[in-house]
Structure formats: structure tokens, C-alpha cells
Amino acid sequence: MSEEKTVSNVKPFKNLGAGVVGLAILLVVIGAIVAIAANLRLRFDLTEQRLFTLSKGSKQLLGKLENDVTLKLFFSDSARDMPMGLKTYARQVRDLLREYEVAGKGRIRLEQYDPKPDSDAEEWAQRYGIEPQQANPFGAPVYFGLVAVCGDHEAAIPGFSPRLEQSLEYDITRLVARVAWPEKPVVGVLSSMPVLGTPQNPMLMMQRRQQQDRGWAALRELRADYTLREIAPDVESIDADVKTLVVVHPKSLSEKTLLALDQFVLRGGRLVALVDPFSLVDLRTTMEQNPMAMQMGGGAEPSTLGPLFDAWGVGFDTTKVVADLAAATKLNDGRGGVEENPAFLSLGPDNLSRADLLTSPLSQVMLPFAGALEARKTEGVVFTPLITTSEADACLVDAATLQMGFDGLKHQLVPDGVKRVLAARLQGTFKTAFPNGIADDGTNAVPDRLKSGEGAVVVFADADFLHDSFCVQMVNTFFGQIPQPINENLTLFGGAVEQLAGHTETIGIRSRGKFNRPFTKVDELEVAAMKQWQAEEDRLEAALRDTENRLAELQRQKKGSERLILSKEQQEEIARFRQTQAQTRRQLKDVRKNLYRDIESLGLRLKVINIALVPCAVACFGLVRGIRRKRR
Known part of the structure; x- marks a missing residue:
């Protein structure tokens, strides 16, 4: 009996020991899995715009690195005054920098520093140019910036802001390229407007009566990667070291200047031309300089490259502006209301060429009062549309x-079924626009004129889209006042210059996607309503003109003092018009009501889908699963 009791007492201990060993083995296995998984970067980006994935262009550029690049992230992680929003954004920046480290395949090394007060890290942050900011007036300064170091070359992003998340990847990749390939190409800028800023009057600056004009933000952005050289509008030759030339609103260029541009393209120079049939910026500048210009017959002057376009097979009518009801922009009408202006174009993915690397990553471009480019058959030059209107x-x-x-163009809004080209690429063998020279060329500094040559040109039928008013808004952040893009105009222009003068890989870097999504269906409803509204309004105005003509005819039939009294026929005519006017206004109200009803109906359907569909799907899944288990 005693042996049986001993055996029975040992079994529970054996079972307990086996359980402990099994649990220990399980914990070891789980720990091994966690350790292995921590070193594996298995990520699945399920967002439509690939918000958490490096662009192809970034990966290509990183793959070409010949020297090691160190990325040093300075972030005051331990600062108690650091705003929570910046802490969240810092995690996103870290995740993206780790993607760079992986894609660099050993060429990119990430270092992180917490610049605490009076520490070596803070001293290095200040030495690199990372800007300290006071999150709390009584607290220590905080830092959030990035430095790239490659050999003896270094460059920095002084401060990150969540409001510029859309350009985050482009900024980091450009930072890497800046230190890996430090030589800056020379880009010439020729314009009839002060796009690079205006010279400062020292006396006024000392008296603080004149603020510094730093030029347009789009050109300021280029200074980080290129050496910009201002080219006078009356230039007669382009310097040999200028490989790329940006021409903005070239109005009234002389033949000698046009010849200089002609020879620049034929010698292999790359040209980005922004012409404009109606420059709102130029009109504003003219009015500021001479308020009486409009009354004296002046105003906005168009710009074109005239004979060069003719030689290159490009048609451009400087008297016409493109209107597109499907791309109308809502603007302040000056009377406290809002109106849709179809000549102020807000263009989406359907208007941007998906086949070209320059425009395929873009989704939102704004062109105010653009002209139309036309492809004319020219041997040797390929005309490729980049941006187009709807058909x-x-x-x-x-x-x-x-x-x-807007009232001046209402009666002209008659769609004709033709798709207009707003921007195009020209590539191939160009022929000179001046085969016989020019009338007075004695001082032109081109000893041996070229008759033809290989070249590349990008033409935009609008110049205003590059002005700050139409592409950025200045915002105040913890790291100072910075320009915030309101669309992708800067990306478009920067990509065009990159493609012709810089690293072509950076063109493939799309701007980071946006979390707010456009309501395309609502936009389609508004376009249809606008067409119907315009038709009803045209009918009302036609009836008004017809009534006025009949009233005038009845008035001419009167004699003497009868003209001062309304006849019975005139009274009846006015009554009929008022009745027509009232009916038309009711119809216009019905159009607006139908639009709102359709939008509300669409919103209701979306709410039902978002709120009810998922619970219903889960409930159905539970019922089906329950029935199957019951049958088993």
C-alpha cells in the first residue's frame, strides 16, 4: 500500500514538471519568433496612393549612390514641451527614414539624436543649422530637423512641419542627392516679371520702409539644387555654361533675343517656356505701377515665342483663353458670394498624362486663364501633350x-467637343526660325549660326500658375514662416526643371498622397447643373433681348407726345416678359434644388453604406457560421 501511495504522489509532480518545461519551451519559441520578426521589415501598404512606400524614383536614386550617406535626425524626444502633434509626426518621419536605410542597401545609415539642453547633441544641431524653436516661452528650445553628410559635404532640413507632409519624401531624397552629387548645374532665368525678386533700396531698407522681395517661391526652391542666373530680357546670346533656361512670360522679345533662344535650343540647351495669353499677375503689376493703365487702353499683355513656335510646329493664339466647365474653380465673386469660373482651371488626374513621368504622379494642378497649344505637323519634332482639358x-x-x-465670358461658354492642350513636351531635331538671319544682326554674338540641332523643350500655356498666389500659402509654424503648397504646381514645375537639368530619378518622386479625397461624383453633378443653369440663363437673356427689341419697335411707331405713355401693346409685352422671367427664375431654383437633392441623396447612400453595411456584413457572417456549426 505504501508503494502505491508513493507512485501516486510522484505522478502529479511529473505532470507539473512537464507542464513547466512545456511552458518554458513555449516562451522560448515565442521569444525567438518576436526577435526574428523584429529584424524583419515585413510591411504591407494597403493605401490606394501608397502613402507609406518609397517612390520608384527615390529607390532608383539610392541605388546609384557611390558613397555612404549618413542621415542624422535631431529630435527633442525627451522635451516635456514638445507638442504631441510633432511627436506623432516624428514617428512617421522615423519610419520613412528607416525605409531609406533599407532601400540604400548599406549606403544609407540613420543616426538619431536627442538634443537636450547644454548637451553635445544640441551643440551639433546648432552647428549643422537645425533651427531651435520655443514651444514654451519659459521652456528650453526644441529641435526637429535632419542633416545629411557625405564625405566633406553636408546639407540640412532645418525643421520638419506636419503641414508639409505632402513633400516629405521629395525633400529627403533631394537632401540625399544634394550631398551625394554636390555640383550645382547653372539654370538661367529670363522673365519680364521680377520672378527672382527686385533689387533693394539700401536707404529704404535702413528706414524699414521696404521689405525684402525674395522672388517667387517656385524659384526660391530651385536655389537649393541649382545656381540660378538672371538673364536680361534683351539678351543677345546665352552663356555657354547655361545648360537649362527657364523663360517666364516673355512678352515683346526682340528678334535678337529670339535668335539667342533659337541658337540655345539648337546647340542642345534645354528650355522650359511659360507663355500666357492673359497674365493676371502681369495685369496686377501694371495696375500697381500705373492705376490709369486700363483707362489708357493698357492692361495685360500676352507673351509668346512667336517665330520659334512656328518653326517648332506649335500653334498658340494669344487672343484666346481656354475655358472648361469640368475644371471650373470656385472663386469669390466680389459681392460676398461664390461663383464657378471655368477659365480658372482646377485640373485632376484625368487631365494629366499618365504616360509621361513628369505628370503621371500628379493629381491636382491649377492653371488660371491658360491658353491652348496646337500641334502642327513639323518634320523632326515630336509634340507630346502633358496637360489637356476635357473633351x-x-x-x-x-x-x-x-x-x-466672369460676366464677360458667360455668353462664350459653348463647348465645342475639342480637347485643348495646356502643356506639351517638344523633342527631336529642331530647325532654326531664322534661316536667313535677322534684319539687323551686326552686334549679335553668334559667329556661326546653327541651322538645326537636337533639343528638348517643355511649354506651358500659362505663366501665372507659378506665382505664389496660385501655388502656395504662407503659414506660421514652430519653425518659422514657410510656404505651404495648395496644389501640385510647384511639383510640376520642379519636375520639369529636374527632368531637363537635374537627376531624372527625382521626377519619379510623387508628392505624398493626401488623406482627404475629392468628391468626384459631386463635382460631376455640379458640372451638369451648371450646364443646365447656363442654358436657362441664356434663354432668359434671349427673351429679354427679344422683348427689348419689340418694345423699341412699338416705341418707334408712336408719334409726338404718345412716346411718353406706354401703349397697351407695350404693357402687354412687358407683362409677358415678366411672366417669362418669373418662370425662368423658378426653373433656375428647381435646378439648384435638384442639385442639392442629388448631393444629399448621394450623401445619404454613403452614410447607409458606411454605417449599416459593415454591421450587416458581420451579422450575416455570424449567422452563416452559426448555421454551419449547428449542422455539424
Whole structure:
């Protein structure tokens, strides 16, 4: 009996020991899995715009690195005054920098520093140019910036801001390229407007009566990667070290200057041309300089490259502006209301060429009062559209009527079913526009003129889209006042210059996607309503003109003092018009009500889908699973 009791007492201890050993083995296995998984970067980006994945262009550029690049992230992680929003954004920046480290395949090394007060890390942050900011007036300064170091070359992003998340990847990749390939190409800038800023008057600056004009933000962005050289509008030759030339609103260029541009392209120079049939920026500048210009017959002057376009097979009518009902922009009408202006174009993915690397990553571009480019058959030059209007809703309107506002072009909004080209790429063998020279060329500094040559040109039929008013807004952040893009105009222009003068890989770096999504269906409803509204309004105005003509005819039939009294026929005519006017206004109200009803109906359907569909799907799944288990 005693042996049986001993055996029975040992079994529980054996079972307990086996359980402990099994649990220990399980914990070891789980720990091994966690350790292995921590070193594996298995990520799945399920967002439509690939918000958490490096662009192809970034990966290609990192793959070409010949020297090691160290990325030093300075972030005041331990600062109690660091705003929570910046801490969250810092995690996103860290995740993206780790993607660079992986894609660099050993060429990119990430270092992180917490610059605490009076520490070596803070001293290095200040030495590199990372800007300290006071999150709390009574606290220590905080830092959030990035430094790239490659050999003896270094460059920095002084401060990150969540408001510039859209350009984060582009900024980091450009930072890497800046230190890996430090030589800056020379880019010439020729313009009839002060795009690079205006010279400062020292006396006014000392008296603080004149603020510094740093030029347009789009050109300021280029200074980080290129050496910008201002080219006078009356230049007669382009310097040999200028490989790329940006021409903005070239109005009234002389033949000698046009010849200089002609020879620049034929010698292999790359040209980015921004011409404009109606420059709102130029009009504003003219009015500021001479308020009486409009009354004296002046105003906005168009710009073109004239004979060069003719030689290159490009048609450009400086008297016409493109209108597109499908790309109308909502603007302040000056009376406290909002109106949709179809000549102020807000263009989306459908308007941007998906086949070209320059425009395929873009989704939102704004072109105010752009012209139309036309491809004419020219041997040797390939004309590739980059930006186009819709086909069903576009037309041309007179540029002169735009000075009268939106009312001046209403009657011209008749879509003609033609898709207009707003920007294009020209590539191939160009022929000179001056085969016989020019009338007076004695001082032109081109000893042996070229007759033809290989070249590349990107033409935009608008110049205003590059002005700060139409592409950025200045915002105040913890790291100072910085320009925040309101669309992708800067990316478009920067990509064009990169493609012709810089690293072509950076063109493939799309701007980071946006979390807010456009309501395309609502936009389609608004376009249809606008067409119907325009038709009803045109009918009302036609009836008004017809009534006025009949009233005038009845008035002419009167004699003497009868003209001062309304006849019975005139009274009846006025009554009929008022009745027509009231009916038309009711119809216009019905159009607006139907639009709102359709939008509300669409919103209701979306709410039902978002709120009810998922619970219903889960409930159905539970019922099906329960029935199957019951059958088993």
C-alpha cells in the first residue's frame, strides 16, 4: 500500500514538471519568433496612393549612390514641451527614414539624436543649422530637423512641419542627392516679371520702409539644387555654361533675343517656356505701377515665342483663353458670394498624362486663364501633350473679355467637343526660325549660326500658375514662416526643371498622397447643373433681348407726345416678359434644388453604406457560421 501511495504522489509532480518545461519551451519559441520578426521589415501598404512606400524614383536614386550617406535626425524626444502633434509626426518621419536605410542597401545609415539642453547633441544641431524653436516661452528650445553628410559635404532640413507632409519624401531624397552629387548645374532665368525678386533700396531698407522681395517661391526652391542666373530680357546670346533656361512670360522679345533662344535650343540647351495669353499677375503689376493703365487702353499683355513656335510646329493664339466647365474653380465673386469660373482651371488626374513621368504622379494642378497649344505637323519634332482639358466641356473664349470679369465670358461658354492642350513636351531635331538671319544682326554674338540641332523643350500655356498666389500659402509654424503648397504646381514645375537639368530619378518622386479625397461624383453633378443653369440663363437673356427689341419697335411707331405713355401693346409685352422671367427664375431654383437633392441623396447612400453595411456584413457572417456549426 505504501508503494502505491508513493507512485501516486510522484505522478502529479511529473505532470507539473512537464507542464513547466512545456511552458518554458513555449516562451522560448515565442521569444525567438518576436526577435526574428523584429529584424524583419515585413510591411504591407494597403493605401490606394501608397502613402507609406518609397517612390520608384527615390529607390532608383539610392541605388546609384557611390558613397555612404549618413542621415542624422535631431529630435527633442525627451522635451516635456514638445507638442504631441510633432511627436506623432516624428514617428512617421522615423519610419520613412528607416525605409531609406533599407532601400540604400548599406549606403544609407540613420543616426538619431536627442538634443537636450547644454548637451553635445544640441551643440551639433546648432552647428549643422537645425533651427531651435520655443514651444514654451519659459521652456528650453526644441529641435526637429535632419542633416545629411557625405564625405566633406553636408546639407540640412532645418525643421520638419506636419503641414508639409505632402513633400516629405521629395525633400529627403533631394537632401540625399544634394550631398551625394554636390555640383550645382547653372539654370538661367529670363522673365519680364521680377520672378527672382527686385533689387533693394539700401536707404529704404535702413528706414524699414521696404521689405525684402525674395522672388517667387517656385524659384526660391530651385536655389537649393541649382545656381540660378538672371538673364536680361534683351539678351543677345546665352552663356555657354547655361545648360537649362527657364523663360517666364516673355512678352515683346526682340528678334535678337529670339535668335539667342533659337541658337540655345539648337546647340542642345534645354528650355522650359511659360507663355500666357492673359497674365493676371502681369495685369496686377501694371495696375500697381500705373492705376490709369486700363483707362489708357493698357492692361495685360500676352507673351509668346512667336517665330520659334512656328518653326517648332506649335500653334498658340494669344487672343484666346481656354475655358472648361469640368475644371471650373470656385472663386469669390466680389459681392460676398461664390461663383464657378471655368477659365480658372482646377485640373485632376484625368487631365494629366499618365504616360509621361513628369505628370503621371500628379493629381491636382491649377492653371488660371491658360491658353491652348496646337500641334502642327513639323518634320523632326515630336509634340507630346502633358496637360489637356476635357473633351466634352471645353471651349475657347476671348482673352480681352476677361478684364470684365466672369460676366464677360458667360455668353462664350459653348463647348465645342475639342480637347485643348495646356502643356506639351517638344523633342527631336529642331530647325532654326531664322534661316536667313535677322534684319539687323551686326552686334549679335553668334559667329556661326546653327541651322538645326537636337533639343528638348517643355511649354506651358500659362505663366501665372507659378506665382505664389496660385501655388502656395504662407503659414506660421514652430519653425518659422514657410510656404505651404495648395496644389501640385510647384511639383510640376520642379519636375520639369529636374527632368531637363537635374537627376531624372527625382521626377519619379510623387508628392505624398493626401488623406482627404475629392468628391468626384459631386463635382460631376455640379458640372451638369451648371450646364443646365447656363442654358436657362441664356434663354432668359434671349427673351429679354427679344422683348427689348419689340418694345423699341412699338416705341418707334408712336408719334409726338404718345412716346411718353406706354401703349397697351407695350404693357402687354412687358407683362409677358415678366411672366417669362418669373418662370425662368423658378426653373433656375428647381435646378439648384435638384442639385442639392442629388448631393444629399448621394450623401445619404454613403452614410447607409458606411454605417449599416459593415454591421450587416458581420451579422450575416455570424449567422452563416452559426448555421454551419449547428449542422455539424
